Amino acid sequence: MMIRFFLLLLSLLLMTVGTADAADKKTAHHAPPPLQCVAFSPYVGTINPDYGPSPPKELIDTLLxxxxxxxxxxxIMTYGVLNGLDYTFTAAQARHLKVIAILWLDKDSKVNSQSISTGIHLAKTFADTIIKLSCGSEVRTRHGYQFDGEISRCLQALREAKVTQPITTIDTWWEWCNRSLHCEKTLFSDQVDWIGINIFPWWENTFSPLHSCTPAGQAADFHLARLHEVRTANPNKAVMITEFGWPNGPAKAESVNVKTGQRCGVASAENQALVVQSTFKKLAQEHLSGTVFEAFSENWKPSNEGDFGKYWGICQGEPPFACSKKLAHP
Known part of the structure; x- marks a missing residue:
């Protein structure tokens, strides 16, 4: 009798496990694909973010x-909410685009305050369009620890305003590893809801003595390796690659590592497509979102980033622009 009881109990247990397993498979099969994004800045043509007129609404409409x-x-991921950029959210909503909104932070605390207050207003007005918020982009990369207080002030203001979107401060993977060879938590790890990391093996190929040679064919693995390091250091936070990419020109130009002299990066449309496609494929396998840099090339960038600065867009040239035909759906 006891044996029959245990056999019955075992059969019921197996049925329960089988049903749960089937349900899990069904859920996984029907889970929506991860949302993949593209960095968007309307500073195209002769428009410069440092001086001159703001991007007109008509241009933002055309680009979107x-x-x-x-x-x-x-x-899309946007860079700022002032100087006419606030219209981007109206235009994105009209086109059913989701937005990761960066509140731009820099040296001027008064301007930062305007960005924060405007960002809070937009986050509440476009609660269904804006899905994530960031207090700044690469503030530590650009300024070291000088403006950590401004980042914390922004994060606190968003908390006090009770915005519904998850908040972070986006920076390079190196900064989110606390500039440590063994990736570790930073000052902001406990202040944010999620972590946004920018990863560019192209620039590592140019400036890093540690990761000095990553060709386009290995870029996707490099991206995922850095993401996993940051996730390990911050096990309770969602981590997203908020910028990655590869320049499409000048055609066949090479990056030269300033430390080692290695030439491991070749700029081309083919390599750009390879990096974008392979990275999104690997992210999709882990059901992760990501943001490719960038939608439209920006002609003002060479003053900051050298010859390669204006060749990162998947859409090139002047209006009406020519977008890459080599991008499969993420």
Whole structure:
């Protein structure tokens, strides 16, 4: 009798496990694909963020239409909310685009305060469009620890305003590893809801003595390796690659590592497509979102980033622009 009881109990247990396993498989099968995004800045042509006129609304409309019609992306990441950039959210909402919104932070605390207050207003007004918020982008990379207080002030203000979107401060993977060879938590790890990391093996190939040679074919593995390091150091936080990419020009130009002299990066449209496609594929395998840099090349960038600065866009040239046809749907 006891044996029959245990056999019955075992059969019921197996049925329960089998049903749960089938349910898990069904859920996984029907889970929506991760949302993949593209970095968006309307400072194209002769428009410069440092001086001159702001991007007109008509231009923002034209650029977002181009993204919707000629790229697979239905999510953008934006860089600032002042100087006419606030219109981006109205335009994105009209096109059913989701937005990761960066509140730009820099040296001027008064301007930072305007960014914070405007960002809070936009986050509440466009609660269904803006899906994530960031207090600054690469503030530590640009300024060291000088403006850590401004980042914390922004994060606290967003908390006190009770915005519904998860908040972070986006920076390079190296800064989010606390500049440590053995990736570790930073001052901001406990202040944020999620972590946004920018990863560019192209620039590592140019400036890093540690990761001095990552060709395009290995870039996706490099991206995921850095992401996993940051996740290990911050096990209770979601981590997203908020910028990655590869320049498409000048055609066949090479990066030269200033420390080692190695030439491991070759700029080309083919390599750009390879890096974008392979990275999104690997992210999708782990059901992770990511943001490719960038939608439209910015002509003002060479003053900051050298000859390669204006060749990162998946859409090139002047209006009406030419978007890469080599991007499969993420």
């Amino acid at each position: 239409d181009k993204i919707v019609k000629e790229t697979p992306f239905r999510c």
